Amino acid sequence: MGRWLSRTENFCLFLLISAMTLLVWLQILSRVTGYSIQWSEEVTRYLFVWMVFLGSAVGIRTKSHIGAEFIAASLGPAKRCYLVLFQDFVFLLFLLLTIYYSIPFIRMQFEFGQFADTLTIPMYLITAIIPVAFIIGVVHIISSIRNTFRQLRTPSHSNESPKQDGR
Numbered sequence: 001m002g003r004w005l006s007r008t009e010n011f012c013l014f015l016l017i018s019a020m021t022l023l024v025w026l027q028i029l030s031r032v033t034g035y036s037i038q039w040s041e042e043v044t045r046y047l048f049v050w051m052v053f054l055g056s057a058v059g060i061r062t063k064s065h066i067g068a069e070f071i072a073a074s075l076g077p078a079k080r081c082y083l084v085l086f087q088d089f090v091f092l093l094f095l096l097l098t099i100y101y102s103i104p105f106i107r108m109q110f111e112f113g114q115f116a117d118t119l120t121i122p123m124y125l126i127t128a129i130i131p132v133a134f135i136i137g138v139v140h141i142i143s144s145i146r147n148t149f150r151q152l153r154t155p156s157h158s159n160e161s162p163k164q165d166g167r
Contacts, residue, residue, distance in 0.1 A: 002143060005136065009058050016051040020044050039118045046116070046126050053133035061140040065091070081152050085145060092141045095134045102130040 027040045059065050072080045109124040116123060 005139065006061060009054060009061070009136065013051060013054055013058065016047050016054065020047045020051070023047070042116060042118050046121075049126065050129045053129045054136075057133045057136040057140065060091070060137040060144075063144070078152065081148050084148050088141050088145050088148065092138065092145070095137050095141065099131045099134045099138070102127070102134075106131070 023037075023040045023044045027037055027044075030037045030040075056065075072083050075083060106124045106127050109127060110122070114123040115121065116126065
């Protein structure tokens with residue numbers, strides 16, 4: 001599942017960036033020709049939001065998020081694993097809380113029938129990326145925790161720093 005998820009994330013990010021680039025170029029060309037595509041700025045903004053949240057899930061997978069690297073560098077391999085576990089558990093708690101509190105927000109948007117300003121897209125579809133991306137992040141964090149526990153149990157890998165699938 002790890003490789004499939006990684007490829008799917010990367011492909012979705014590629015599509016989002018490509019769509020954003022195309023829309024921005026279309027908007028530039030349309031302004032030069034005197035015709036403005038009114039909805040393109042809003043769509044670009046929402047694509048960017050999706051890209052940021054999906055990119056955060058990729059950052060979790062590749063361990064590109066903020067961590068205590070300066071502390072980890074001064075620790076031995078076993079202590080480094082424990083620090084990584086602590087960071088992962090704290091981050092897992094953050095992700096789970098964000099998922100938990102984003103669901104009522106999305107439900108409220110659904111119940112009130114809130115739509116994007118210039119589009120006929122319901123806002124709950126736009127903000128649904130928050131729990132979706134963070135659920136993907138939870139999958140990555142659990143994978144990281146599992147790998148770190150494996151490294152702690154394997155004496156031959158005790159000299160390596162904790163790594164993540166997908167690097």
